[in-house]
Amino acid sequence: MYKVFVGDKPMVLTTKVEKETNFKNYLLKTVNLRRVIRKLNNGSLEEARLIHKNKDKLLKKFLAKLPNVVAGGGKVYNSRGEVLFIYRNDKWDLPKGKAERRESIEKTAIREVTEETGVAGLEITKPLETTYHIFKRNGRYKIKITYWFEMKTNFDGNLYAQEEEGITKVEWLNGPQIEKALENSYANIKLLV
Structure with a gap:
């Protein structure tokens, strides 16, 4: 089973047909x-279940339906056990970004975290x-596939928000601060944290 988010509403990719309650089944x-x-975006649908009989082909068949954008990102811990967060588009997020041609996804994740936050x-x-x-x-829908990595750093320098990417704040957050930030974050980030 996979979850693909449209805003904070899930499209669940599954092999099981279940009785519809707060969701609708689609083949x-x-x-x-x-x-x-559109139904998920306008609020007329809370969740969609996309069903395919072969679990091994489920994700591949779904990803073929729209253009894909591949990205890498990081959940970064410092030496105090705090996690690095960015504030973009009025929400707390983790740093991530698009892969460049012929770049490994690990290199993408490290490059993007550094570019967006200044952390080395x-x-x-x-x-x-x-x-x-x-x-x-x-005007076109796309699927962003983000490969996430847990990272660590001893970096203790200044944090820099990459403003041209719409980032207005970069902060190291501890447990209670993370809980508060997640109240204003994305469903995908809540899954990771």
Whole structure:
């Protein structure tokens, strides 16, 4: 099972047909994805379930329905156990960005965290869950596939918000601060943190 978010509303990719309650079932093969996205966006639908009989082909068949944008990002810990957050588009987020041609996803994640925050000396400690969300750019829907990595750093310098990317704040947050930030964050980030 996979969750793909449209805003904070999930599209669940699954092999199981369940009785509809607060969601609607659609066959992945015949679904009008743009119509489902619009229903999730306008509030007439809380959740959509996209069903395909073969669990091994489920994600591949879904990803073929829209253009894909591949990104890498980091959940970065400092030596005090705080997590690095950015504030962009009036929401708390983790740093991430688009992969460049012929760049490994690990290099993308480290480069993007550094560019968006000014934090250096990053070391990947382990891969985290991959997240999926749908966004609209230039009138076209796209699926962003973000490969996340847990990272650590001993960096203790100044943080710099990459303003041209719409980032207005970069902060190290501790436990209670993270809880507060997650009240104004994205569903994908809540899954990761």
